[in-house]
Amino acid sequence: MHMLRLVLAALLLAGLAPAQSLRYRDPVFATVDVSSNLAYGSAVDRFTQQTVTLLLDLYEPRGDVAAERAAIVLVHGGGFTGGNKSVAAMRRTATDLARAGYVVASIDYRLAPSSSQVNAAVIRDAAHDMKAALRWLRRFATSWRIDTTRIAGMGSSAGAFTALDAAYDADEGDSGNPGFDSSQRCVVDLWGALAETASIDPGEAPLFIVHGTADPVVPFSGATSLRDRAQLAGVPFEFHPLQGAGHAPWDLYWTTKFADTLAFLFERMQLERVVGLAADPGYASPGTLTLRTHGVANDLWLLAISGSGATPQPLGDLGLLVLDPSSTIVAAMGTLPATPRIASASYSITIPSGMGGSSFTWQVVQSSSTAPRSLTDGIVTAF
DSSP states (O other): OOHHHHHHHHHHEEOOOOOOOOTTOOOOSSOEEEEEEEEEEEOOTTOOOEEEEEEEEEEEEETTSSSSSEEEEOOOTTTTTTTOSSSSHHHHHHHHHHTTEEEEEEEEOOOOTTSOOOOOHOOOOOOHHHHHHHHHHHHHHHHHTEEEEEEEEEEEEEEHHHHHHHOOOOOOOOOEEEETTOOOOEEESSSSOOOOOOOTTTOOOEEEEEEEETTTOOHHHHHHHHHHHHHHHTTTEEEEEETOSSSSHHHHHHHHHHHHHHHHHHHTTHHHHHHHHHEEOOOOSSEEEEEEEETTTEEEEEEEESEEEEEEOOOOOOEEEEEEEGOEEEEEEEEOOOOEEEEEEEEEEETTTTTTTOOEEEEEEEOOOEEEEEEEEOOEEEE
């Protein structure tokens, strides 16, 4: 305890962090690797009665060494009669998400012939295929280093119909990988809709809605119906109307709403727990140790330190406490800036000489204005 107080007596600064890239918020990876045409399941095509092998392309950040990574299943549009995982919009979206640190499974799914009428059964087939892809990620989570608790869904147009149906309908289908979870931690809807909005129930996946107000293909009323049902059910949602935009306004989305999408995913998958606390490299005794916390804008943060770690103690929705309660001291506290939506703060501590061989465990609790929100993973600094 005396050693902790010696270190903290030299607290220099608790303030705003200089601009710095952050995984899951920024394009921290220069390039991505793509594993193409991986089979994730199979199902019978209702029109040909032939068994179809279902394929996906898996996008990963090149050079990534993280042991567990958040993932997204991405679903293309095309009116349920066309499109595929290789269209330009899907390639760009998957690449941009992977550069931010996500593993992205961009999928193909069963389609109807162009001459046929799209109905609820066709949409349900696509949703069943997406659920197989979600289960596939969990089945092979160890091989692909997936965090099974942090998998989201995202789709555009028909792909958004698919992602929404897969998120809010309990029917699992039989497209592959039975016995694994097919849930989505949250869902991103780009200019889609849900025929039966009443299927959205309290406690289900948070929802991010982007839709052009002048969409001639999927009426804007589909977006407002989703919003209204989510609000009625108490499901967290964000509603982003694109004023005057038509159907699939990708350029407008990328320039005005993609950053909000990343922030929504960060908040709803509680990614501050895994990337919310870090120490700048190069610290020593004597020297300066700078720690940084990252989280939801305007949140309160409190940094605590203990002389050693402890057996992780679950604290409900907050996460795991890893500090030793018998030697824990509050080191610093403050409020994250109002911008950007995922904001950062830093704190620097002068480390006196004679600390060689010492190590300390650090952890941050982040709170909204009304209640604690999350505990970051703990980090250890060794001198």
